[in-house]
Amino acid sequence: MQRSAQLITAQWLITAHESGVQTIESGAVHVDGAGHIVAVGTATELRSALDRSGAAHTVVDLGASILMPGLINAHTHAAMSLLRGAADDMALSDWLQKRIWPMEAALVDESFVLVGTQLAAAEMLLGGTTTCADMYFYPKSAANAFLSMGMRAQLALPILDFPTRYAADPDAYLALGLEARDEFKGEALLSFALGPHAPYTVGDATFARINAYAAELGMVVHTHLQETAQEVVDAVAKNGVRPTERLQKLGTLSPDFLGAHGVHLNDADIALLAQNNASIVHCPSSNLKLASGIAPVSAMLKAGINVALGTDGAASNNRLDLFEEMRLMALLAKVKANNATAVTAAQAFAAATLGGARALGLSDTTGSIAPGKAADLVAVATSRVGMTPLYDPVSHLVYAATRDDVTDVWVGGDRRVTNRVLAANADRALNDSMPAVNAFATRVRALQHVDA
Amino acid sequence: MQRSAQLITAQWLITAHESGVQTIESGAVHVDGAGHIVAVGTATELRSALDRSGAAHTVVDLGASILMPGLINAHTHAAMSLLRGAADDMALSDWLQKRIWPMEAALVDESFVLVGTQLAAAEMLLGGTTTCADMYFYPKSAANAFLSMGMRAQLALPILDFPTRYAADPDAYLALGLEARDEFKGEALLSFALGPHAPYTVGDATFARINAYAAELGMVVHTHLQETAQEVVDAVAKNGVRPTERLQKLGTLSPDFLGAHGVHLNDADIALLAQNNASIVHCPSSNLKLASGIAPVSAMLKAGINVALGTDGAASNNRLDLFEEMRLMALLAKVKANNATAVTAAQAFAAATLGGARALGLSDTTGSIAPGKAADLVAVATSRVGMTPLYDPVSHLVYAATRDDVTDVWVGGDRRVTNRVLAANADRALNDSMPAVNAFATRVRALQHVDA
Numbered sequence: 001m002q003r004s005a006q007l008i009t010a011q012w013l014i015t016a017h018e019s020g021v022q023t024i025e026s027g028a029v030h031v032d033g034a035g036h037i038v039a040v041g042t043a044t045e046l047r048s049a050l051d052r053s054g055a056a057h058t059v060v061d062l063g064a065s066i067l068m069p070g071l072i073n074a075h076t077h078a079a080m081s082l083l084r085g086a087a088d089d090m091a092l093s094d095w096l097q098k099r100i101w102p103m104e105a106a107l108v109d110e111s112f113v114l115v116g117t118q119l120a121a122a123e124m125l126l127g128g129t130t131t132c133a134d135m136y137f138y139p140k141s142a143a144n145a146f147l148s149m150g151m152r153a154q155l156a157l158p159i160l161d162f163p164t165r166y167a168a169d170p171d172a173y174l175a176l177g178l179e180a181r182d183e184f185k186g187e188a189l190l191s192f193a194l195g196p197h198a199p200y201t202v203g204d205a206t207f208a209r210i211n212a213y214a215a216e217l218g219m220v221v222h223t224h225l226q227e228t229a230q231e232v233v234d235a236v237a238k239n240g241v242r243p244t245e246r247l248q249k250l251g252t253l254s255p256d257f258l259g260a261h262g263v264h265l266n267d268a269d270i271a272l273l274a275q276n277n278a279s280i281v282h283c284p285s286s287n288l289k290l291a292s293g294i295a296p297v298s299a300m301l302k303a304g305i306n307v308a309l310g311t312d313g314a315a316s317n318n319r320l321d322l323f324e325e326m327r328l329m330a331l332l333a334k335v336k337a338n339n340a341t342a343v344t345a346a347q348a349f350a351a352a353t354l355g356g357a358r359a360l361g362l363s364d365t366t367g368s369i370a371p372g373k374a375a376d377l378v379a380v381a382t383s384r385v386g387m388t389p390l391y392d393p394v395s396h397l398v399y400a401a402t403r404d405d406v407t408d409v410w411v412g413g414d415r416r417v418t419n420r421v422l423a424a425n426a427d428r429a430l431n432d433s434m435p436a437v438n439a440f441a442t443r444v445r446a447l448q449h450v451d452a
Numbered sequence: 453m454q455r456s457a458q459l460i461t462a463q464w465l466i467t468a469h470e471s472g473v474q475t476i477e478s479g480a481v482h483v484d485g486a487g488h489i490v491a492v493g494t495a496t497e498l499r500s501a502l503d504r505s506g507a508a509h510t511v512v513d514l515g516a517s518i519l520m521p522g523l524i525n526a527h528t529h530a531a532m533s534l535l536r537g538a539a540d541d542m543a544l545s546d547w548l549q550k551r552i553w554p555m556e557a558a559l560v561d562e563s564f565v566l567v568g569t570q571l572a573a574a575e576m577l578l579g580g581t582t583t584c585a586d587m588y589f590y591p592k593s594a595a596n597a598f599l600s601m602g603m604r605a606q607l608a609l610p611i612l613d614f615p616t617r618y619a620a621d622p623d624a625y626l627a628l629g630l631e632a633r634d635e636f637k638g639e640a641l642l643s644f645a646l647g648p649h650a651p652y653t654v655g656d657a658t659f660a661r662i663n664a665y666a667a668e669l670g671m672v673v674h675t676h677l678q679e680t681a682q683e684v685v686d687a688v689a690k691n692g693v694r695p696t697e698r699l700q701k702l703g704t705l706s707p708d709f710l711g712a713h714g715v716h717l718n719d720a721d722i723a724l725l726a727q728n729n730a731s732i733v734h735c736p737s738s739n740l741k742l743a744s745g746i747a748p749v750s751a752m753l754k755a756g757i758n759v760a761l762g763t764d765g766a767a768s769n770n771r772l773d774l775f776e777e778m779r780l781m782a783l784l785a786k787v788k789a790n791n792a793t794a795v796t797a798a799q800a801f802a803a804a805t806l807g808g809a810r811a812l813g814l815s816d817t818t819g820s821i822a823p824g825k826a827a828d829l830v831a832v833a834t835s836r837v838g839m840t841p842l843y844d845p846v847s848h849l850v851y852a853a854t855r856d857d858v859t860d861v862w863v864g865g866d867r868r869v870t871n872r873v874l875a876a877n878a879d880r881a882l883n884d885s886m887p888a889v890n891a892f893a894t895r896v897r898a899l900q901h902v903d904a
Contacts, residue, residue, distance in 0.1 A: 081840075089793050090793065095792070287787075290792055291786040294787060318848075318852045340544060340742055341542065391893070395540045404854060404856035
């Protein structure tokens with residue numbers, strides 16, 4: 001779709017680069033009609049360049065706002081928004097076995113994934129998240145949901161060694177997933193990863209097949225990794241090595257490997273991941289809520305691992321809110337390392353933007369405000385009492401702002417949120433799905449107090 | 453001030469009692485013209501009782517909202533809102549010695565406290581906090597600020613053994629403080645506590661005098677307690693006993709004792725505090741940001757200690773946001789205790805409301821929705837995408853809601869926030885103080901990069 005070019009200006013433009021976080025006062029972005037960033041600089045520079053060129057363009061002046069790259073939620077199970085708050089304050093085993101798995105077995109189908117993912121996408125977009133890495137069943141339904149909301153997503157095709165309602169065996173998971181990938185091949189907003197659920201649910205033979213597909217098709221491998229202490233103990237008992245070492249031996253670790261959680265990584269695990277230029281997605285809220293622990297993020301960064309941020313699903317968070325995860329990353333790293341300088345606001349901001357793009361293999365497309373990338377942009381108001389005074393906009397983004405300070409959001413140059421309101425077509429899609437959301441909620445309530 | 457009686461109705465009314473958290477569906481509160489709660493029940497019950505009585509009243513129907521007691525921020529330094537984000541990601545000693553103390557020495561006067569406290573009060577009210585326990589210099593200015601915003605506050609009169617710009621010695625601190633208390637004696641929204649800064653800055657002789665005043669005047673004693681590991685080590689080296697034991701020996705511990713932080717409490721400290729029915733104010737964000745640690749909240753609750761919640765000052769948080777602190781209390785307790793059931797959403801909600809009121813000795817006045825108490829009430833909208841679906845409103849208040857879901861706030865029956873907008877007189881006071889806020893911010897910027 002061709003639109004008019006846009007010149008977007010704001011009091012602060014903030015973006016991460018490989019070399020650090022850059023702030024431009026009275027900054028501007030020139031976005032072309034195809035939704036790509038043409039130029040970044042001061043408003044004065046870009047205005048005069050556009051005036052000289054005489055090119056038609058619309059001007060969006062965001063005033064005393066911060067313009068930043070769209071946030072990237074690098075690990076979520078979007079459709080689980082329908083289970084938000086359905087099971088809290090429970091031990092992980094009870095939570096999974098008595099609540100989440102039985103609810104999923106009873107409820108999860110194409111419709112659940114479609115409307116649950118639309119709900120999640122609306123929440124994420126309104127909160128400044130423009131891209132997510134989703135891992136769930138029925139990825140075709142998820143793909144349709146993200147397209148209906150105009151959100152960028154990377155769908156990790158689910159693969160397990162055991163049957164679910166969605167598929168019977170690894171062959172079926174792979175076939176269904178690759179079929180979804182083929183169907184949506186031309187969509188600029190969508191990409192696909194291979195999503196072996198976890199080392200403890202996927203055997204060596206299946207990992208070998210996944211590695212082959214990943215190499216052949218150039219796909220990211222996205223899996224849960226060492227989320228709990230128990231799964232590491234169990235893995236050592238079963239395989240003789242820790243999960244990270246097993247994946248290394250299987251040849252799964254690479255720059256295209258993305259491990260979610262990484263709470264219980266020891267120095268050897270961190271060294272292996274760093275040596276392979278792999279990425280870890282830190283999910284602090286979920287790791288606290290399920291009492292999994294606090295990931296050694298400071299040690300990972302020191303070792304050179306690319307760290308991204310994720311919310312996990314709404315059943316274990318219960319927000320899909322990257323502002324909250326940025327804040328927690330910076331705060332928790334300080335107690336974990338017993339050092340208030342451990343992870344700075346700028347490092348948390350970089351993880352939530354460029355770190356996410358690198359983890360998803362999308363750093364040519366998104367994750368920073370740079371010429372050639374898609375215009376995935378977010379405006380954050382600084383006018384509220386809780387943002388006053390303002391000494392350092394990066395500090396405020398991480399420690400003081402909430403997602404409710406987000407006013408405007410662009411995905412690939414399309415304005416998806418204007419003054420805190422979803423674009424009309426997305427809002428319509430969400431409204432159309434609300435009867436189904438409410439019907440699923442009624443069924444969840446009926447299952448909440450069943451003893452499984 | 454006499455107003456008309458009010459009947460306030462909402463889809464859920466949630467309040468804490470000694471016996472636990474109670475939810476009334478289609479709930480209602482009847483507030484009399486003096487701002488006191490007359491009755492609590494279902495909307496149907498209260499509506500027919502009022503109809504029978506024929507008493508004039510206005511009706512406020514909050515629709516699909518949660519009506520809850522105003523949150524209580526039981527430890528803050530309100531005026532430090534002017535230093536929000538002025539010094540982040542620094543070790544505690546550098547943070548204090550190179551930034552906070554020099555800035556305070558240069559800037560803190562009556563005007564700083566007046567406008568900084570107004571800013572903080574506005575932030576707190578808009579975020580659903582109706583009462584705070586403030587500890588800072590120039591309490592007369594703080595008192596005027598809270599009155600101008602219509603917020604309930606308990607001012608801890610600052611007492612130190614060393615001189616500051618505010619006072620020269622313990623005699624002067626006490627005299628200035630008690631003078632402020634006398635001046636505002638008739639104000640229903642204000643109460644006063646004695647605020648010895650900390651065991652490491654206040655000697656035995658001063659504590660003895662404070663104990664005498666506390667007993668004679670029936671005042672709460674509010675102090676920092678065992679916030680860092682180092683201060684405990686230093687105290688044992690200096691006094692031979694840990695700070696809590698020292699305060700026990702001095703006779704300072706009592707049901708009117710409120711210790712802020714309590715991060716480094718061991719079992720003996722917890723037993724002493726429990727035995728004295730003392731309160732601890734948990735300040736999770738600040739404890740993370742300064743790398744102080746995670747307080748053993750679950751152990752405190754098990755021992756029967758009354759736990760309240762606080763934000764600490766905006767220089768170490770950087771939000772005055774009880775929703776954030778509730779969420780962190782429930783989440784952090786789970787990793788601290790390695791148990792996902794450690795502190796439930798209901799326990800965090802109780803700490804932020806009734807726990808705070810008990811800590812401040814104000815549980816006859818506020819902290820729950822109960823007949824005879826002041827109508828300190830907050831409405832939380834449940835309509836946003838991030839609050840959908842809703843299975844358990846208490847879970848949503850703690851895990852899913854943000855302060856931006858707060859729409860309406862009453863303090864002592866006065867509506868201080870209506871549909872997310874401050875009352876006109878408070879808004880005017882805040883606007884009038886903005887030139888001074890900006891002038892202080894300019895001076896802070898000049899001090900930010902000075903090497904002290």
